[in-house]
Structures are given as C-alpha cells and as structure tokens.
Amino acid sequence: MKNKRLSGTVLMYVMLTVIALVFMFPLIWMLVSSFKDDAGIFSDITGVSAFLPSFKADVFFNYKEVLGRIPLIRAMVNSFSYIVVVIVLGLVVNSMAGYAFARLKFPGKNLIFSLLLAVMVIPAQTVMLPQFSIIYKMGLSNSYLALILPAIASPMYIFLFRQNFLGIPESIEEAAKLDGASALRIFFQLIMPLAKPIYATVTILVFIALWNDFVWPVMVISDTSKQTIQMALSSLFSISPVNYGNVMAGLTIVTIPVLAIFLSLQKYYVAGIASTGAKN
Amino acid sequence: MSANTAKKKSLSKESLTGLAFIAPAVVLLFVFLLVPFMLTIGNSFTNYNILKPGQTEFVGLKNFVKLTKDTVFMKSIVNTFVFVIMVVPLQVCLALGLALLINRKLKGISIYRLAFFAPTVLSLVVVSILWSYIYNPNNGLLNSLLGSLGLGPYKFLNDPKTAMFCIVVLSAWQGCGFQMMIFLSGLQDIPLYLYEAAEVDGATKFQQFVNITLPGLSNIAVFVSLNIVVAAFQLIIQPMMMTGGGPQNATMTIVYEIYQTGFKYNQMGYGSAMALVFTVMVLIITLVQNKITSKLNEE
Known part of the structure; x- marks a missing residue:
C-alpha cells in the first residue's frame, strides 16, 4: 500500500516535469540558444540537442554582440526611468482619489464615481488615435512626457485603492480626527502605511504593463536614443543580418528584469490577479 | 441655526479636501481619456488628417x-x-x-x-x-x-x-x-x-x-x-x-x-x-x- 502510494507520487512528479518541459520549450530553447552560435543552433535544431546547452569558450559572446548592435542598455534605462516616474506619481494620484471616494464627502461624488466606472470599460485602443493627436498638439511628441502623462491616472487602480481603503476600519481614523489631524496627514501617515500591500500590488501591475507596452511608445517616440526596451528589441528583429543567437540573447536580457520583479513581488502580483481579474 | 452653519462649514472643508484629493486624477483622466473618447466620436464624422489639419471637414456618415x-x-x-x-x-x-x-x-x-x-x-x-x-x-x-x-x-x-x-x-x-x-x-x-x-x-x-x-x-x-x-x-x-x-x-x-x-x-x-x-x-x-x-x- 505504502509502496503503491510512493510510486504514484513519483509518477506524478514525472508527469508534471514532462508537461512543464513541453510547456516551457520555447523559453528553454530561447535561453539555450542564446549561448550558441548560429551554426550550433542550426546543427542542433532537429533533435533534443536543440534544448541542451553547449558552451563555447566565451559563454556570453551573443550577449556582448547584441549589446554592441543595438542600444539595449540605454533602452532599458529609458524604460526604467519613465516607469519609475509613472509609478510614483500614479500611486499618489490614484490612491488619493481612491481615498476620497472611500472616505470623504464632497459634492458630485456619486456622479463622478459612476463616470469613473463607465470610462473603465473604454478600451485603450478606442482612444489611442486622439490621444496621439492631443500629445502631438501639446508638442510632446518624442518626449518622455508623452509616455508618462497618459499613464498616471487609471480608473482601474483608483477603484482598486477605493475597495482596499473601504476595508480599513473607520475607527482607526476617528482618533486621529478627534486630535485635529488633517485629511492629508491622516492619509499619508495613517492610511498609506496600513495599505502597503495594495501599493505593492499596483506597483508590480504598472511595472509589468509598462515594461511590456509596445504600441503606444511606437506611436509617440521616434528618436532611437529615447526608445523604450520593447522598441529596441523589435528593431533587433528587423535589422539584418538576422542572427538567431543574438536575438535570443536580446530576448533573454529583456525578460530578466520582469522575471526578477515578478519573483520578488510574486505574492502581490497574485493578489493583483485576484483583484483585477475580478473586475477587468 | 448656528449649529447648522457650523456643520455646513465643516462639510465644505471636507468637500474641498475631497475635491482636492480627486483633482489630479480627474484632470488627467479628462485630458487623456474622456476628451480623446469624445474626439473619437467627433472625428469619425470628419475627414480629419493629422498632416492636413486645415482641411478638416464634416463628412456626415x-x-x-x-x-x-x-x-x-x-x-x-x-x-x-x-x-x-x-x-x-x-x-x-x-x-x-x-x-x-x-x-x-x-x-x-x-x-x-x-x-x-x-x-x-x-x-x-x-x-x-x-x-x-x-x-x-x-x-x-x-x-x-x-x-x-x-x-x-x-x-x-x-x-x-x-x-x-x-x-x-x-x-x-x-x-x-x-x-x-x-x-x-x-x-x-x-x-x-x-x-x-x-x-x-x-x-x-x-x-x-x-x-x-x-x-x-x-x-x-x-x-x-x-x-x-x-x-x-x-x-x-x-x-x-x-x-x-x-x-x-x-x-x-x-x-x-x-x-x-x-x-x-x-x-x-x-x-x-x-x-x-x-x-x-x-x-x-x-x-x-x-x-x-x-x-x-x-x-
């Protein structure tokens, strides 16, 4: 009986591992090929060796080559910088609005909130053309402001913050109110520290969404020196000579930061799936 | 009566705070979401070409x-x-x-x-x-x-x-x-x-x-x-x-x-x-x- 259960467990692991390997084959191939030259990739391609590493003397030659061919590091710095600005401003702007909708009384609150819920269903693609012409008319084309300004405020995150703040017992604020603390002070010193998890969740959601964003940056940024990471990557795909190893190294480089952020904030990301998944 | 005005005053202070709290988000959403949405509707009845803004005409359906x-x-x-x-x-x-x-x-x-x-x-x-x-x-x-x-x-x-x-x-x-x-x-x-x-x-x-x-x-x-x-x-x-x-x-x-x-x-x-x-x-x-x-x- 015990033996049977043990062999069942082993069988389960074998099955899981096989399925995981099949599921992951594109990523395994990407990673392994980034360490091979093209001759190696093509000679290995017909069999299992396509998924097995074979290291050259200079292991990272594809990585060095790809960084020499396109300004990937520069593009990563660009993406990273503008995303940090969006995250900081977005957290403040969206959470303050969320707090107002959760706690404060002001004229037109219900109307504005229902408007907010209504605009939440407008797909980004509906507004991308006029957004582009507004940016163009403001003279912001080809500037980071074109990437930053439209990305800060988000009905979905305001809604998320509001829901979260509603879950905080009001009694916590009552004492501070009696002491005469201003709403601003209550918000920054009391609510924000209490609601750290939702801030972490929104941070990681924004980071991954913007790091992976492509269509909007393509529309507003034209200088090579200002391009975002996904734009730089796509140029690698279109410039010749096409070199499999170089491309795979490029793809791997771009994937590392999102994977790192995801792994370190996994708990909050999964919480984000639960909450945005429930609404979006 | 005086209690009423006091209440009104404190309410209006809270109102101001509330409005101030939502203002940045509302302004940004207005400029970058609501206006573009209106423009999508409006522009769809025109021949608007971003390179020829002077020649925009209403073209109906x-x-x-x-x-x-x-x-x-x-x-x-x-x-x-x-x-x-x-x-x-x-x-x-x-x-x-x-x-x-x-x-x-x-x-x-x-x-x-x-x-x-x-x-x-x-x-x-x-x-x-x-x-x-x-x-x-x-x-x-x-x-x-x-x-x-x-x-x-x-x-x-x-x-x-x-x-x-x-x-x-x-x-x-x-x-x-x-x-x-x-x-x-x-x-x-x-x-x-x-x-x-x-x-x-x-x-x-x-x-x-x-x-x-x-x-x-x-x-x-x-x-x-x-x-x-x-x-x-x-x-x-x-x-x-x-x-x-x-x-x-x-x-x-x-x-x-x-x-x-x-x-x-x-x-x-x-x-x-x-x-x-x-x-x-x-x-x-x-x-x-x-x-x-x-x-x-x-x-």
Whole structure:
C-alpha cells in the first residue's frame, strides 16, 4: 500500500516535469540558444540537442554582440526611468482619489464615481488615435512626457485603492480626527502605511504593463536614443543580418528584469490577479 | 441655526479636501481619456488628417458608408472573431488543465506553478519574436522537429490558411497562466467535505470531477472566458510583429487596421470611425458580461 502510494507520487512528479518541459520549450530553447552560435543552433535544431546547452569558450559572446548592435542598455534605462516616474506619481494620484471616494464627502461624488466606472470599460485602443493627436498638439511628441502623462491616472487602480481603503476600519481614523489631524496627514501617515500591500500590488501591475507596452511608445517616440526596451528589441528583429543567437540573447536580457520583479513581488502580483481579474 | 452653519462649514472643508484629493486624477483622466473618447466620436464624422489639419471637414456618415465597402476592414472583423472563437476555448482548457494538474499538495509544486505562469509576464514582443523563429518555415524549430518525425514542412505563418491558428497557439500559451491562477483559487474554494462525502458514497475520481469540481468552477469558467474574449478582441502586437497582417490580410485585425489607418496613413477621421465600431462591439460584449456575471452572483 505504502509502496503503491510512493510510486504514484513519483509518477506524478514525472508527469508534471514532462508537461512543464513541453510547456516551457520555447523559453528553454530561447535561453539555450542564446549561448550558441548560429551554426550550433542550426546543427542542433532537429533533435533534443536543440534544448541542451553547449558552451563555447566565451559563454556570453551573443550577449556582448547584441549589446554592441543595438542600444539595449540605454533602452532599458529609458524604460526604467519613465516607469519609475509613472509609478510614483500614479500611486499618489490614484490612491488619493481612491481615498476620497472611500472616505470623504464632497459634492458630485456619486456622479463622478459612476463616470469613473463607465470610462473603465473604454478600451485603450478606442482612444489611442486622439490621444496621439492631443500629445502631438501639446508638442510632446518624442518626449518622455508623452509616455508618462497618459499613464498616471487609471480608473482601474483608483477603484482598486477605493475597495482596499473601504476595508480599513473607520475607527482607526476617528482618533486621529478627534486630535485635529488633517485629511492629508491622516492619509499619508495613517492610511498609506496600513495599505502597503495594495501599493505593492499596483506597483508590480504598472511595472509589468509598462515594461511590456509596445504600441503606444511606437506611436509617440521616434528618436532611437529615447526608445523604450520593447522598441529596441523589435528593431533587433528587423535589422539584418538576422542572427538567431543574438536575438535570443536580446530576448533573454529583456525578460530578466520582469522575471526578477515578478519573483520578488510574486505574492502581490497574485493578489493583483485576484483583484483585477475580478473586475477587468 | 448656528449649529447648522457650523456643520455646513465643516462639510465644505471636507468637500474641498475631497475635491482636492480627486483633482489630479480627474484632470488627467479628462485630458487623456474622456476628451480623446469624445474626439473619437467627433472625428469619425470628419475627414480629419493629422498632416492636413486645415482641411478638416464634416463628412456626415461617409466614413461609415465607406467602412461597409472596405474589404480589408471587413476581413479584419472576421479575422478578429475567428481569433476569439479559436483562442477562448483553447486558453480556457489549457488554464483549467494546468490548474487541475498543480492543485495538489506536493513538495516543490510551487516551482511547477511558476513554470506555467512564467510566460504571462513576458512581453508580447518577446513572445512574438521568439515564436517567429519557432514557426520559421525555412530553418525554424518546429519544422525541424516535425521533419525529424517525417512530417512537414509546413509554412505556418506564411500560409493564409494556418497563419491565424499559429497566432492563436502562441497567444493561448502566453496567456493561460493568468487564468490558471484564477481557476486554482476557485478549486481551493470548493469545500473538501464534498469530496469526502462522495468518497464515502463510493464515487470514482471521474464522477467526483464531473459532479463536484466542474459545477464548482462553472461561474469562474464563464467569468474567465468573457475576460479572454475582451482581451482577445484587442489583438494587435502578434500580427504587427509576426506577419504585418498578412499573408493576404489573413491576420489583419480590427485594432491593427485602426492603427494602420489612423497612425500609419494619418487618416484620423476614417480610423476613428473604425475605432467607434470597435468600441461598440467591446461595449456590447462588456454589457453581456455584466448581465451574465450579475445573474451568476444572484444565484
């Protein structure tokens, strides 16, 4: 009986591992090929060796080559910088609005909130053309402001913050109110520290969404020196000579930061799936 | 009386604070969401071209009449629906299958969960480039592997008959980890005593699956499917990177056509008309979604 259960467990692991390997084959191939030259990739391609590493003397030659061919590091710095600005401003702007909708009384609150819920269903693609012409008319084309300004405020995150703040017992604020603390002070010193998890969740959601964003940056940024990471990557795909190893190294480089952020904030990301998944 | 004015005064102070708290968000959303939305509607009745702003004229319903005769746009609508119809069942089944697979207490199960979830954090640009090399008809990975089994070669993305299906496969692969997590939380919400009771009654594992697991997940399945429908409707990056909408417009989608018309060819007016049609479609889906979810919640 015990033996049977043990062999069942082993069988389960074998099955899981096989399925995981099949599921992951594109990523395994990407990673392994980034360490091979093209001759190696093509000679290995017909069999299992396509998924097995074979290291050259200079292991990272594809990585060095790809960084020499396109300004990937520069593009990563660009993406990273503008995303940090969006995250900081977005957290403040969206959470303050969320707090107002959760706690404060002001004229037109219900109307504005229902408007907010209504605009939440407008797909980004509906507004991308006029957004582009507004940016163009403001003279912001080809500037980071074109990437930053439209990305800060988000009905979905305001809604998320509001829901979260509603879950905080009001009694916590009552004492501070009696002491005469201003709403601003209550918000920054009391609510924000209490609601750290939702801030972490929104941070990681924004980071991954913007790091992976492509269509909007393509529309507003034209200088090579200002391009975002996904734009730089796509140029690698279109410039010749096409070199499999170089491309795979490029793809791997771009994937590392999102994977790192995801792994370190996994708990909050999964919480984000639960909450945005429930609404979006 | 005096108590009343005092109350009014404190109220108005709170009002000011409230308005100040929402002001930045409201201004930004007004400029970058509400105004653009109005402009999409307004521009769709004009011949607005961003390079010739002086020549903008009101053209009535001309753009919409033109749309009905625009074979590429009509094809892009058909393609988008075909994509949705193929990707939704595939992605839901993949997600459910993976969720069932990893919903067990085993040492190290979180590593497998991570493996299945990893593709969802990759960018669509990365995934599209990677799969282009997998699908490459000349020296791609898939043809080489199939060739060693004596199959193929296939043209994959270069064949109008198979191109969209190839995009379906990679899209489902990339996205299913997300829904897997939602299914997983659903599975863990099904009370264990139901299974224990079934076990006592002598139900087989398969009977337990059909009579307990599936009904327990039906609400989530509906919800997850509708989410994928809305997301799939917005398909653009994969064809943009992999096929340019070809071959023979076989992978041209609504959003890609909006982008091409409005941005590449500067025909903002005509592109806005397309965007408006797209919006109405998405709104109808969202309304149906809300109807179904609120009905499910009532039950």
